[in-house]
Amino acid sequence: MRTTVIISTAILIFVEIAVASVIIISSARSNGREVAQPQEALAAVADSIGQAILPDKSNAEAKPESSGEDGGIIIPGFASLTFRANTLQQRVKFSNPAQNKCYFVLKIILPDGKEIYRSNKIAPNEAIEQIQLNTILPTGTHEDTILQYSCYDMDTLDIMSGASVKFTLEVR
């Protein structure tokens, strides 16, 4: 009799714990408290290092008409970029589209000719999301700042056609 009572009580407790677990998990999800996605976790890791090079997912899904299959080089451009004042670490989104068949080396050059950043080689389908500047920038607006794309052959490392993207750099 005693053994039966103990066994039945143990089964009841086990069932109770299982039901409570299901309720708690479903409750958390309905309140939007999902577990962090792998991409978010990757970005969090990227935050902790000076220059993060990550696979560029957006470029992998680019349309065929923007492809560089004919040997063309796709140069991504933009009109403005915002940096934080008084810090070397900056968030950006510089990428080498997947269709390219060359390395990019990027430089940021202020209108007075001062180079404030130079990247390592960026392979196709890679992106930089965090950079470290050479110098701290004060608050202000820098019209005609240049992001210079130097393109290198992936086999010979010979220099190829290049481009400079002019943009407005806002530091605030």
Place this chain on the structure above:
Amino acid sequence: MERFLGAILAIMSLFGCFCNPVYAANETEAYTTVTYTVDQSYNVIIPSSLSLNTSTGIEITASDVMLRDGYRVLVTLDKSQLSYDGDRIKLFGKSELDYIICDIEKANINNKTSTFGIAEDSFLVALFESGNTQPVKYGYIKLRPYADNASTGTYSTSFHYVISVSNIW
């Protein structure tokens, strides 16, 4: 005693089952709309290389051109990185003294009407509007080399493009 203990445990377990969270049936929902406008962006596609033995020109196209009203993407040739003299450029061989002359002109990609030289319009070689992959002005650079009396070998130069967004054009 055993029965009493068993009954107590059973009652405690039973009450435990009723301790699940209970939500209000008539809760109201409120929203905060968060927006962020992505700034103007584009992709310009430039040729990586060109052999004048098999082709006569460079075509410049674009993709994903997203601009505000009135703005355009301007692609110009960087004159400072080009040996340019009037409507001609130099292609160099083994040294700076070893070169051949090459006619250069720019043309509209649609009707191929061309302009000698590239200096007109401040070295503009392509102009793109929002949503277009083909330029609305120029977009094609024609090259014609003159190799008379030149020594055998390969002659080359590289083009550097300057790309910007402007509402002035």
